[in-house]
Amino acid sequence: MGAGGLGCPAAIALADAGLERLVLADDDCVEESNLHRQILFDDDDVGRDKLEAAEQRLYERGAFPGSVELVRTRFLPDNARLLARSVDVVVEGSDNFATKFLAADACHLERTPVVHGAAVRWTATIWAVAAEGAPCYRCLFEDVPQGDAPNCAEAGVFGPVVGLAGALMADLALRVLSGGAPFGALFSYSGKTDALRAVEVAPRADCALCSARARIGEIDELRYTAPSCSA
Amino acid sequence: MEVTVRIPTPLRTLTGGEEAVKASGETVRQVIEQLEKNHPGMRDRLMDEKGVRRFVNIYVGDEDIRFLDGLETKLKGGEELSIVPAIAGG
Numbered sequence: 375m376g377a378g379g380l381g382c383p384a385a386i387a388l389a390d391a392g393l394e395r396l397v398l399a400d401d402d403c404v405e406e407s408n409l410h411r412q413i414l415f416d417d418d419d420v421g422r423d424k425l426e427a428a429e430q431r432l433y434e435r436g437a438f439p440g441s442v443e444l445v446r447t448r449f450l451p452d453n454a455r456l457l458a459r460s461v462d463v464v465v466e467g468s469d470n471f472a473t474k475f476l477a478a479d480a481c482h483l484e485r486t487p488v489v490h491g492a493a494v495r496w497t498a499t500i501w502a503v504a505a506e507g508a509p510c511y512r513c514l515f516e517d518v519p520q521g522d523a524p525n526c527a528e529a530g531v532f533g534p535v536v537g538l539a540g541a542l543m544a545d546l547a548l549r550v551l552s553g554g555a556p557f558g559a560l561f562s563y564s565g566k567t568d569a570l571r572a573v574e575v576a577p578r579a580d581c582a583l584c585s586a587r588a589r590i591g592e593i594d595e596l597r598y599t600a601p602s603c604s605a
Numbered sequence: 606m607e608v609t610v611r612i613p614t615p616l617r618t619l620t621g622g623e624e625a626v627k628a629s630g631e632t633v634r635q636v637i638e639q640l641e642k643n644h645p646g647m648r649d650r651l652m653d654e655k656g657v658r659r660f661v662n663i664y665v666g667d668e669d670i671r672f673l674d675g676l677e678t679k680l681k682g683g684e685e686l687s688i689v690p691a692i693a694g695g
Contacts, residue, residue, distance in 0.1 A: 376695065378695050379694075379695040380695035381695070411695075467695050468693070468695070469693055469694050469695050470693050471660075471691065471693045474693060491695060492691075492692045492693050492694055492695060493692070493694050493695050494614060494615060494692040494693075494694045495614040495615070496614050497613055497614040497615075497692065499689070499692060514662060514691075515659065515660045515662075515691035516659035516660070517659055517660075519658075519659075519660040519691055531694050531695065536694075536695055539695070540695070560689070562687075562689065564614075564624070566624060567624070571687075573664055573667050573669070573687070573689070574667060575669065576669065576672050578671070
């Protein structure tokens with residue numbers, strides 16, 4: 375999800391791992407401000423459709439023939455469950471909270487594992503949620519932040535940190551596919567100290583998505599409203 | 606009870622860029638109050654009228670305070686508190 379700063383390195387690592395099917399979902403074009411961190415693209419790609427450029431670059435690198443599928447859309451309330459259902463694991467590299475929560479909900483409802491990643495300035499967080507769902511993204515961050523949560527448009531994103539986070543997301547995705555993923559471990563990376571820390575997240579007893587008292591049983595678009603990142 | 610508080614990148618504007626600061630208190634709540642004195646604005650970034658903001662997690666060592674005693678979690682001194690906010694970007 376998202377051929378951006380996280381999605382590009384993740385896609386390279388997953389394609390190079392020899393996956394027979396890699397689905398890329400995005401609807402943006404390449405912008406000059408993307409180039410410092412979206413490593414599938416270069417100057418000549420500015421203005422091009424991201425998916426087209428990404429597909430070309432992945433095949434040039436040796437992606438398994440016919441393995442790259444393109445879905446020219448964002449993850450939206452009306453397609454989220456279908457997209458989640460169509461794959462074995464979702465690698466969620468979106469740049470806004472609304473989409474992160476939407477992906478979390480859709481993947482949980484479809485029992486699809488998901489690897490979430492995010493990066494702002496020097497910090498990145500990565501973690502994997504199992505098909506059975508607990509702990510889930512809503513156990514960690516209950517609901518879409520409104521207004522005063524940090525976002526990359528204000529804080530900026532540092533290319534190498536995003537690259538490392540994307541690679542770690544691919545690592546977790548491959549471990550999900552092969553077994554042995556550290557579900558529930560929230561990894562935080564600091565590009566200033568090069569410290570990678572892990573804390574265990576426990577299921578939230580009153581989680582709206584995955585607890586016995588869950589209240590989210592379907593995708594309701596009113597639940598997902600937050601600004602996206604324009605950086 | 607002095608503890609080390611690890612400050613996430615988005616909040617370091619309040620600590621002059623420091624990624625870890627010392628603070629004292631017998632509970633997490635008291636530590637946050639001292640953080641507010643030393644770094645005005647911190648409390649509002651971490652808490653609202655209901656308690657810890659729902660897109661912020663606070664850990665004592667590796668333990669989420671939600672699974673301890675929340676803001677009343679007692680501290681022995683020497684612990685490391687980590688603030689983990691939700692972030693989106695990439």
